[in-house]
Amino acid sequence: MFDEIAILAPGLLGASVARAARHYGAAQRTTLWARRPEVRLQLQGQAWCDRVADTPAAAVQSAQLVIICAPVDQIVPLVQQIAPALPPGALVTDVGSVKGEISRLSHVALAPRHAFVGSHPMAGSEKTGWEHGRADLFKGRTTFVTPLPETDPAAAARVAAFWTALESDVATVEPDAHDEIVAHISHLPQVLASTLCASLAKREVRWRNHAGGGLRDTTRIAGSDPKLWKTILAQNRDEVLRAVRAYQEELHGLERALANRDWFEVQAILERGRAYRDQFRPIP
Amino acid sequence: MFDEIAILAPGLLGASVARAARHYGAAQRTTLWARRPEVRLQLQGQAWCDRVADTPAAAVQSAQLVIICAPVDQIVPLVQQIAPALPPGALVTDVGSVKGEISRLSHVALAPRHAFVGSHPMAGSEKTGWEHGRADLFKGRTTFVTPLPETDPAAAARVAAFWTALESDVATVEPDAHDEIVAHISHLPQVLASTLCASLAKREVRWRNHAGGGLRDTTRIAGSDPKLWKTILAQNRDEVLRAVRAYQEELHGLERALANRDWFEVQAILERGRAYRDQFRPIP
Incomplete structure (x- = not known):
């Protein structure tokens, strides 16, 4: 499908994309770049990583598809940084949880030479980190693909086909519609789980030792990274x-x-x- | 431990008590009574059920421990109904999610000839029904045992020992303290899960097809039985x-x-x- 993909800032999602692309034959080669040198060293030893680059620009130089897996406040800066280094015809996508602002600014940064098409796989875990990546993470899960009205439809179709190859169910919606949907089905549950725990923390904390399955499940995602979620809530403030x-x-x-x-x-x-x-609907 | 226990109105919890009592050797014999004749017929074929009785009174006639597994609004009527039929020295407990009123009224119905000691295992599932019973349902989970100040301490100790034998972690607290705790760690999560779903139901319902693990886990218990939960919320209204x-x-x-x-x-x-x-704390 793609000769080479570049994955920038791989965590759980980026490592899963690399593993899945290998597993499903969606890419011949994978190039990864991570911000921290020690992570770059560790990635070199992974079977699903063909090349590790020292800079974002070096990572994308021969890629047909670039997948930016950084936190939502770092996506646009990375897009701007790699723009001059992208080879002709390269597509750029991301996996961020908010799409409106990122899609508009990234489009501006890349057009007209390259296309940005936002993505958001509804898969993940309160366990972040590339070590937890899994080739089947996207299987049977929705991935939103969020072209703007001005995005080249062929570019959107190729990004959608990539996620379909990873056995994800693609839903194509405009970025603002996406942000309204996830405010309800993802960001609101996060807010409730976190505030439930924050509220209970003000009472006798030893009560939690008696927690049954109900409280455990209802609050599982309260264990997610607060800094990451603050950024997501900030970017999607109005809808949330x-x-x-x-x-x-x-x-x-x-x-x-x-x-x-x-x-x-x-x-x-x-x-x-x-x-x-x-x-x-049941999940696989 | 007990020669014979009687389990009235077994659902998920009652069937699990029967299986666990057999598995851990906490009872020599189990007698069960169910309200519906077709359930009584089905129970007769189960390896963990020694005898099926046609009435609550017949079920308890030679029991040393009676465990009432009916919904919270039906526990006190059953206690009153079996009171005249209990053999000397028999203890009565329940598995209801609210304990204040049930403990006080049941104590009055049985004293001074018999002791009522309330129980509440923090185990269960949105799947009710005796078919889903499991011998290990209570393992590593808290069971609250809720004697009143006037309850015979020896009776409370025997009921606690029964749950300990099923590998449950017993927490002994007064009924009103129990009701405050579970209002926070069980009834509040149920309210949040149900109202989250009720709120989302007012928007585009097809959004739920994109649900990731976060929404799924946060709302799992919204699938619980509304009638049962209405009764629990009614009995624990002030604390909830x-x-x-x-x-x-x-x-x-x-x-x-x-x-x-x-x-x-x-x-x-x-x-x-x-x-x-x-x-x-981790669960086994």
């Missing part, structure tokens, strides 16, 4: 605020029903929640 | 309201920080959440 406020109304409705001993309404809210949850 | 209101303050704090672009405060809340979550 809207989602949080809509949620607060729902919670307030339940609080009011409890306060009024309106058990019919309490059960109705629980029923609506279950009806929604029961229709999640 | 307090926990919900404390949580609303925390969430409001994050909303305010987002609105003010106070990223230092946003990160601080996420850090507090992670610090709390990271100290959950």
Whole structure:
């Protein structure tokens, strides 16, 4: 599919892309660049890494597809940095959790010579770090591909085909639509898990020793990296605020029903929640 | 340990108690009673069930320990119903998620001839039904044992020893203290998972097809039985309201920080959440 792909700043997602590209034959060669020299040394020993470059520009010099896996606030600076070094026809994508601003600024940085097409695989783990990468991380999971209206459709199609080759289910939406969706189905759950833990931390912390499966599952993602998530929430602030406020109304409705001993309404809210949850599609 | 135990209204928990009692040698014989005749027929074929009784009174007639596994609103009526049929020295416990009212009314129904000692194993699943029972369901999980100040300490110790024999970690607390704890670590997470789904159900429901592991885990327990949970929330209304209101303050704090672009405060809340979550004890 691609002769060579370059993966910049690989963590869990970047290492998984490299492993999956190898496993599914989506790339002949993989070149990686990591910010920290000790990580670059470690990557040299990995079977799924053909070449390690010392700079982002050196990494992309013969790549047909560049996948930037840095935190969301470092994606645009990397795009600007590699722009002069990209070979003719090279495509650039990323795996960031927010797409509006990144897509617009990256487009400006690369056009008209190169195309930027944002990506966001809905896969991951509270375990970050390239050591946890897995070739099957994207299998059966949605990857959003987010071209702007002005993006070359052929470029968007090639990026989508790459994720499809990794057995991911591609959903193509505009960047702002993406940001509204993930504010609800990803950023809001993160906010709830983190604030639930932050709230419980103010009571007797030893209570957590009695946690059953419910509290454990509901709060698993509260173990995620706070700095990374602060950056995601900052980039998607407006949509996250809207989602949080809509949620607060729902919670307030339940609080009011409890306060009024309106058990019919309490059960109705629980029923609506279950009806929604029961229709999640199975994952492989 | 016990020659004979009787398990009334077995679902997931009751069937798991029967299997575990057999597996760990905590009871020589198990007698079960289920409300529905077709369930009684099915139970007769199970290796971990020695006898099936047609009525609660018949089930308890030679039991040393009776474990009532009915929904919380049906526990006290069952205690009152079996009281005249209990043999001398028999103990009665339950597995209900709320303990204050149940413990007080059951104590009154049985004293002074018999002792009621409430139990609440922090184990379960959104999958209810006796078919899902497992001998290792309680292993390494907390079981609350909740004697009243007036409960015979020897009775409380025997009930605690029973759960310890099933490899559960017993925590002995007064019923009202229990209800405060579970309002926070069990009922509040249920409220958040259900209201998150109820809130998302008001937006584009197809978004859920893109759900990653975060939304899936955070909302798993929203699949639980709404009728059962309405009853639990009704019995623990005051404590749940307090926990919900404390949580609303925390969430409001994050909303305010987002609105003010106070990223230092946003990160601080996420850090507090992670610090709390990271100290959950591992489960076997």
